[in-house]
Amino acid sequence: MNNRKGTFSRGLLNAPYVIWSLVFILIPLVFVVYYSFFDLESGRFTLEYVKIFFTKPMYVKAFGISLLYSLIATAISLVIAYPFAYFLSRKKPASQSVQMILIMLPMWMNMLVRTYSWTTILEGNGLINNLLELVGIGPVTMLGTGGAVVLGMVYNYLPYMILPIYTGMSKIGQPLLEAAEDLGCNGFQKLKRVIMPLSLSGVISGIIMVFVPSISTFYISQKMSNGKVVLIGDLIEQQIKEFWAAGGLNRGAAMSFVLMLIILLCTFVMNRFTDDDEGGMII
Amino acid sequence: MVKEQNIIELHNITVSFDGETVLDDLDLSIKDGEFVTFLGASGCGKTTTLRVIAGFISPDHGDVFFDGARINDLPPHKRQVNTIFQRYALFPHLNVFDNVAFGLKVAGMKKDQIKEKVEEMLELVNMRAFAQRKIHNLSGGQQQRVAIARALVNNPRVLLLDEPLAALDYKLRKDMQNELKRIQRQTGITFIFVTHDQEEALSMSDTVVVMNEGKIQQIGSPTKIYNEPENAFVADFIGESNIIDGVMLDDFKVRLDGRAFKCLDKGFAVNEPVDVVIRPEDVDIVSPEKGELTGEVSSITFKGDYYEMIVDVCGFKWMVQATDEQLVGAKVGLVIEPDAIHIMKKSKYSGMFGDYSTFSTEMDEMEEEARLEEERLEEEAAQEEKGDE
Structure with a gap:
């Protein structure tokens, strides 16, 4: 009796989340899958739209560039975030929270605004080029390059790398590090044998949280490259926005679907690296 | 080894x-x-x-x-x-x-x-x-x-x-x-x-x-x-101790509670004030007339293999451990053998430990706090009365 009542009230508590997931996650997903395989006009099943992704050079190239840039951005973020998170986690609690706020602060501002402001820094007569001219180095083209796109990705998503790594690091208690020293570890061995294994699940989370939005972004590439670098996200946006009726919705859905499968595969592979019982799984 | x-x-x-x-x-x-x-x-x-x-x-x-x-x-x-x-x-x-x-x-x-x-x-x-x-x-x-x-x-x-x-x-x-x-x-x-x-x-x-x-x-x-604890802190921290103010009359002779006792310690100045340590298990309980000191049992606790009692001797509370039960309020005599007495030089810890009116300093502090709080309340009440007039 009690048990049944318990499950009922628990069910009631869960209801809002279940409804939310249904309306905003599951049903849209079903639509994406549906439009990937069923023609909008005729309603017939077709593999044509999914095939485009692998056959049409424009799409293959866009996907290749997206993958390359997001991997580079993820790698750079990791290189910056890892030592930063470590040193942050070893500071006094008070200065830890201050620095944490400093990291979070830009995220309180709209991402579009932040990205747009970078263009004024990087453009031909922007801040950096003005400074360079002062020392006699001619204007350098920065905006519109792949480098600028990667910069935009790193800048926007770096906090998502720092946060999970920092959380993992701050769980490594001082006694564990002292135990490592006590047992003969110098600084490097301590890093290799204790800190790295114990922060691995945070690193995996960070990689996924930077890689996924980077590979599917469209706004960053549009602003930072003036439309010169076309990522897969740009193509999806373009198809849906400009060619809605002429099969664009189908192509957009199919690309989203394939991209989603690839991301799922990547995260699945990444998660193999962590312990199953560490609780660091994203999927 | x-x-x-x-x-x-x-x-x-x-x-x-x-x-x-x-x-x-x-x-x-x-x-x-x-x-x-x-x-x-x-x-x-x-x-x-x-x-x-x-x-x-x-x-x-x-x-x-x-x-x-x-x-x-x-x-x-x-x-x-x-x-x-x-x-x-x-x-x-x-x-x-x-x-x-x-x-x-x-x-x-x-x-x-x-x-x-x-x-x-x-x-x-x-x-x-x-x-x-x-x-x-x-x-x-x-x-x-x-x-x-x-x-x-x-x-x-x-x-x-x-x-x-x-x-x-x-x-x-x-x-x-x-x-x-x-x-x-x-x-x-x-x-x-x-x-x-x-x-x-x-x-x-x-x-x-x-x-x-x-x-x-x-x-x-x-x-x-x-x-042989060196000072009152050690005597109190290790085991239970009664620590009493004493005066060294001579080698092997100490006065406490107005009475001279034989002891095994020497090398102190004549009439030097000292701390005297007596462990609760080293005190023998006898009838009042046979005792070197007399006091009244103010509490007794059964500890399994012995009784632990607090004996009030002229206001100083001794802890005594004995195998015989006594009634609360009974007059008893205490006998202390020379080898039960250990003499310590006075230190900054003198007077801080060794009296069993309460068992812990925390209890002392709590009582003191309660007393102060009561006084404060009384004062407040008195002032309110004044205000009402």
């Missing part, structure tokens, strides 16, 4: 955190093969001393010597000591075997040799069957054993133990005390053990170092510490 030469020497060690002195000009030497215990309440500096030896804290002043060589600047990973941490600090990402093997792997030992040594060590602590277990699937006692094995497998010259038994329940703690003592005898390694539990200290150690306020109060064997 205890050798003559010192393995560790601390000279004039001073440590302070944020301007607060934690260790105050501390001098200490520890012999090779000794089982030494640092005993004191929390905040007395015992763990800090341990961490200075391990190398996790470098002292503000003073020198640390190991085997005659100054090691102030030697980092922890190069010192020939290993530590068993308060909460064990086992590595959660490694199983039992790999935890124990950790130090050997870092040292670059060959795999088959590591396997042999680790298994031998797990045998010593009765954990061989658990080699492949994850740390968080072990009980507290098992984790404790793994921690011991992890430290000992490196063959340290000195093993530092930071309150290692504090987290265990009473019976397990007793077993682990015996086990640690056995391991220490078997290996001959110098053990430096930190605890706040006086019983643990007395039953395990060759030498006890009693600490308070960052200073060493007394160093000695357990029996010496118990029978």
